[in-house]
Amino acid sequence: MATYLYAITGADHPLRLNDVAGVGSPAAPLRTVKTKDLCAVVSDAPAELRAKRRDVVAHQGVQERLLADGAALPMRFGLVGPDDEQVVSALEEHRDTYTQRLAETAGCREYHLKVARDEDDLLREIVQESAEVQRLNERTRQNPDAYDDKVALGELISQEVQARQDRARTDIVALLTPAAVRTAAVEPTKRHFLSVSFLVEREKAAAFSEAVHAEAGKRGDAYTFDLHGPLPPYSFV
Incomplete structure (x- = not known):
């Protein structure tokens, strides 16, 4: 199952996501993919995804919730990875870059x-x-x-x-x-x-x-x- 990406945060982010949902119809449940230092907020990717208002609003809603509670790197609408394992690999490979970007954008x-x-x-x-x-x-x-x-x-x-x-x-x-x-x-x-x-x-x-x-x-x-x-x-x- 392909993985849809919303944002990347630090591993210590509170991740209050109980009252927000992801893209797709029905809305995909959100989950997290973590390494020691980083976390990616993801969901299963819909079979067909277009920039419909409902999905764009859902995508932005997840990001706004994360940003309200701490630093988060927002992904562009429609970004999909092959699977969770590949997301973990990306987090580990680019750990230093993502950590630096999180520090730079915190509170901004x-x-x-x-x-x-x-x-x-x-x-x-x-x-x-x-x-x-x-x-x-x-x-x-x-x-x-x-x-x-x-x-x-x-x-x-x-x-x-x-x-x-x-x-x-x-x-x-x-x-x-x-x-x-x-x-x-x-x-x-x-x-x-x-x-x-x-x-x-x-x-x-x-x-x-x-x-x-x-x-x-x-x-x-x-x-x-x-x-x-x-x-x-x-x-x-």
């Missing part, structure tokens, strides 16, 4: 921040501040057939967009990093120039959130800050 939650900027606002700023963009823009207006100038204008604007997004990304992350234990960059989306996760101590969560909202207010309506959390520390496992 993840906050994920995405930032976007209105494209028209960014282009207006580039045109206003770049004399070369202004020059090329004027030349292409006067001569619509100036192909080389159009190409040069497009390349210059693209470079300016990238440079300004890079600068904003660096500034925002540098401002917020002191309030976090660790950061983990995520590949930006087409819309968001910044996507990053912060590992934040619980007692500093309010200050971190205030810092994000203060930076959003300072940058104005052209920027959209989307902050999600607190979350299980998926990005730091």
